[in-house]
Amino acid sequence: MKIKERIVLAKVPKGTNDILPEQIDCWYYLENKTREVLQNYGYREIRTPAFEHTELFVRGIGETTDIVQKEMFTFQDRKGRSLTLRPEGTAPVVRAYLEHNLGRENPLSKLFYIGSMFRCEKPQAGRYRQFNQFGAEAIGSPLPVIDAEIIAAALSIYKQLGLTDLKLMLNSVGCRKCRPQYLKALKDYFGEKREMLCVDCRQRYEQNPLRILDCKKEKCQLVIKKCPSIFEYLCEDCANHFNTLRNCLDNIGITYQINPLLVRGLDYYTKTAFEIVAEELGAQNAVGGGGRYDYLVEELGGKSTPAVGFAAGMERILETMLKQGIRIPVWDGIRVFIAVTSQEQVVTALSIANQIREKGISAEMDFLGKSLKSQMRTANKLQVPYVLILGSEELKENKVTIKDMVNGVQEEISLNDILAYLKKAYF
RNA sequence: GUGGGCGUAGCUCAGUCCGGUUAGAGCACUGGAUUGUGGCUCCAGUGGUCGUGGGUUCAAAUCCCAUCGCUCACCCCA
Structure with missing residues (x-):
């Protein structure tokens, strides 16, 4: 094959990554800890397809969001139906919840997922086109105590992984009743000062003024600083919900920082919104986030059902673990290498190797016809404790x-004693 | 979509400013250092159209133009 062809063929698409054997232990560790913790919290794993009908995300995430407007991998199947690689996990889980009537079996469904998500953005540190998330959704309870529990579950995973110095940012974004009034207040406020806002924010002013709060531009920040706070506009229900949540968190020893400017990029959030950030990460510093989405089930065709959830970025978590110098347990490696002095013995070697493996001890041998010296080198490189x-x-x-x-x-030793010898060494 | 940085061996890089033997180093890989034995050491070897295409020149990894790729940041998010 020509070099030129190889350059194109042997190259991953932009924003995607191979996870090589040398990195896989990190992923096992992270996935196992996640499952362990979430199951302890009573969540059960659910696996949904990697792609869904495009409409699910358009309706679920919101037409005006960046995800829907410019970040989805959308394609047509052979019959012209529009499909989209999932850019997030909540809408698919809610879809499955409705499709299988999970709410009928159980008034509260506690579900979690681990899987790849896809967004067609320009990649940079901590941002990829295919990335992995785990997340949990509790569908069916309107009570703030479940918000507290799901936050605790998320934090528990980070803690179990050994992560430190994470910050929990907390906010409430209101509900159908009170948010329109806050939006109107924002419009009134920013309307007068529109000249001072950046081009993007003027656009946001029209589409979703809440997003202006998120702008990092200095001149916008000056204006944002003095804007009305959401907390002056929350209805009684939302205010009570928020206060009870705070009370729950205080009581179980979770510290947080209230940030009235915290706005999430998905339209479905109501009441509680939170984000967990790691300073080590730089620009893309959110390792997880979530909130309540009391209207999403209804929006997707179900009956009105309150719900709350969170999602975490696994690449970012691993990156933070790396930066914090957290040690990850690795695979033990091969325990026995079987070397031969001449090729006449390879069949015997294979037979012995298999006997050892069937007893649950990993074994390896030479398949390249190498010299004994070279086999010993290989064994040494594998850091094998025993060579036969x-x-x-x-x-x-x-x-x-x-x-x-x-x-x-x-x-x-006698051929018959090999297994006994190794068992003594390992058990 | 907008901007900055970078493309030389599998990896980390030197060489580029100021054009001039056959493009280097370390690590890794392969083999060897008396009969059938690893690590340390020593010796040898494999591996590169210097991202790609064009231009200037007697001469280009080096200068100019274009293009592709990677990366970081903005936007937004995990």
């Missing part, structure tokens, strides 16, 4: 040499 050396002399007497690679000592 099959020599013609010993085999005549049904014996093999077993070498302890740590202290370099070797002895001859």
